[in-house]
Amino acid sequence: MKVSQKGLYALKALTLLGRRYSEGPIKIREIAENEELPEKFLELILLELNHARVVESARGAKGGYRLKRPPKEIFLGEIIRIIDGPLAPFEDAESLRRLVGEDKQHSELFRVFLAVRNAAAGILDHTSLADISGAQRS
Amino acid sequence: MKVSQKGLYALKALTLLGRRYSEGPIKIREIAENEELPEKFLELILLELNHARVVESARGAKGGYRLKRPPKEIFLGEIIRIIDGPLAPFEDAESLRRLVGEDKQHSELFRVFLAVRNAAAGILDHTSLADISGAQRS
DNA sequence: CTAATCTCTACTTGAATAGTCGACTTAGTC
DNA sequence: GACTAAGTCGACTATTCAAGTAGAGATTAG
Numbered sequence: 001m002k003v004s005q006k007g008l009y010a011l012k013a014l015t016l017l018g019r020r021y022s023e024g025p026i027k028i029r030e031i032a033e034n035e036e037l038p039e040k041f042l043e044l045i046l047l048e049l050n051h052a053r054v055v056e057s058a059r060g061a062k063g064g065y066r067l068k069r070p071p072k073e074i075f076l077g078e079i080i081r082i083i084d085g086p087l088a089p090f091e092d093a094e095s096l097r098r099l100v101g102e103d104k105q106h107s108e109l110f111r112v113f114l115a116v117r118n119a120a121a122g123i124l125d126h127t128s129l130a131d132i133s134g135a136q137r138s
Numbered sequence: 139m140k141v142s143q144k145g146l147y148a149l150k151a152l153t154l155l156g157r158r159y160s161e162g163p164i165k166i167r168e169i170a171e172n173e174e175l176p177e178k179f180l181e182l183i184l185l186e187l188n189h190a191r192v193v194e195s196a197r198g199a200k201g202g203y204r205l206k207r208p209p210k211e212i213f214l215g216e217i218i219r220i221i222d223g224p225l226a227p228f229e230d231a232e233s234l235r236r237l238v239g240e241d242k243q244h245s246e247l248f249r250v251f252l253a254v255r256n257a258a259a260g261i262l263d264h265t266s267l268a269d270i271s272g273a274q275r276s
Numbered sequence: 277c278t279a280a281t282c283t284c285t286a287c288t289t290g291a292a293t294a295g296t297c298g299a300c301t302t303a304g305t306c
Numbered sequence: 307g308a309c310t311a312a313g314t315c316g317a318c319t320a321t322t323c324a325a326g327t328a329g330a331g332a333t334t335a336g
Contacts, residue, residue, distance in 0.1 A: 002140040003228040003251070005325065011247055027281070035243075041326055047283065060334025061280040076250060080227075089218075089258070090141040105173075108270035109149055112214060112261065113141070119257035120227070123250065132246035143294065165312070179295055185314065198303025199311040 001120055007083040009037050010045050011132075014079060017055065018071035018129035025057070025064030045083070052082045071133060077124035087124060088117035139258055145221040147175050148183050149270075152217060155193065156209035156267035163195070163202030183221070190220045209271060215262035225262060226255035 003011075012035045020026060028046060032039035046065050049055045056068045067074060077087060086092035090113050091099075099110040141149075150173045158164060166184060170177040184203050187193045194206045205212060215225060224230035228251050229237075237248040 001227055004323095008228060012244060015244065015247065029281090038326065040328080043282075044284095044326090050282090057282060058334085059280095059282045059332075061278095062335060063281045063333085065282090076247075089139055090146060105272070106150060106153065106270075108272055109153065109214075112265050112270060116258050116261050119261060120254050123254050123257060127250050132244075132250060134243070134246055142292095163312095167312090176295065178297080181313075182295090182315090188313090195313060196303085197301075197311095197313045200304060201302085201312045203313090 001080070001087045001089055001117070002084060003080060004084050006041070006045060007080055009035075009042060010049060010079055010083045011076065012037065013042060013046065014049070014054070014067070014074065014129055015132055017065060017067050018074070018133045019135070021067055021071055023066075025062070025066045027064040031065070049079075049082065054079065054082065067129070070130075072128045072130035074129045075125050076127050076129075076132070077121055080124060086117070087120045089113055093117055093121075139218070139225045139227055139255070140222060141218060142222050144179070144183060145218055147173075147180060148187060148217055148221045149214065150175065151180060151184065152187070152192070152205070152212065152267055153270055155203060155205050156212070156271045157273070159205055159209055161204075163200070163204045165202040169203070187217075187220065192217065192220065205267070208268075210266045210268035212267045213263050214265050214267075214270070215259055218262060224255075225258045227251055227258075231255055231259075 013031050016031055016035055017026060028043055029039060031037070031046075032042050046055060046057070050057050050065070053068055054074060055065045057063065057065050080087065088096055090096070090110075093114065096110050096114045096117065100107045100114065103110065151169050154169055154173055155164060166181055167177060169175070169184075170180050184193060184195070188195050188203070191206055192212060193203045195201065195203050218225065226234055228234070228248075231252065234248050234252045234255065238245045238252065241248065
């Protein structure tokens with residue numbers, strides 16, 4: 001698993017949307033300026049997140065983006081999967097499980113890969129935007 | 139962190155060298171045939187592992203490769219770092235630690251990345267070639 | 277209507293991945 | 307010592323992916 005620049009941008013943008021969840025829609029330009037992200041590229045990213053139903057958009061004047069769910073219901077694992085693909089260090093969890101069963105010569109190796117992916121998923125699927133927003137925790 | 143085909147080939151080749159550690163040097167061709175790896179590409183990989191002092195070579199007739207240390211002293215994390223770079227999902231552990239300290243807006247995010255890398259390193263730096271050789275464990 | 281804003285397709289540029297090729301060097305064997 | 311079986315190493319290629327950029331179109335507020 002690898003988090004690309006694009007993935008990092010997505011996470012930064014979403015963190016901001018999380019922090020300002022109570023406000024109305026926020027413009028791409030504003031997100032780009034606040035987080036210092038390339039605006040045109042950010043467009044693509046938010047579009048992708050929109051299609052994946054993580055955010056929702058309002059078009060036209062007064063438009064912008066907001067989270068589709070509360071920050072504590074959006075997990076980092078979900079975002080990374082959308083932008084950068086599976087969390088496993090090689091292929092994906094399903095392929096690895098198959099390989100563990102089928103490739104006898106290397107089943108121990110693939111089992112280790114699977115353990116790594118499970119460790120990553122354990123963290124990323126339990127850390128939400130709320131957790132990284134820097135807001136006070138109860 | 140991402141394990142490339144090249145990284146997988148390296149791990150497969152080393153697993154074989156681990157299993158046959160007691161034999162003398164094993165030819166590239168033999169490794170390539172046994173593990174079904176592209177021979178010329180495997181050459182490059184073994185050369186790189188040689189430079190990194192993971193394996194050692196014997197040239198000329200009767201030549202080949204053998205592990206430079208016993209299988210249980212060679213860890214997967216080491217191999218992956220040589221072939222595919224740092225274990226962190228973004229940048230490397232040092233950069234992440236710096237970012238946690240310096241980028242206040244995103245320090246929680248980088249802290250999570252660091253936790254993921256530590257989890258991966260915890261597994262990969264404690265799993266040796268002996269552990270994945272499929273030999274009987276005591 | 278018009279200005280602001282998101283939507284979407286296409287393109288570009290550079291780097292990385294996954295190899296291949298061929299000449300060279302080294303070291304056993306007869 | 308010649309022959310031959312290896313590893314060494316630089317150069318080359320093809321394909322894919324990353325990270326953007328550009329620009330026309332669609333939608334909505336006022």
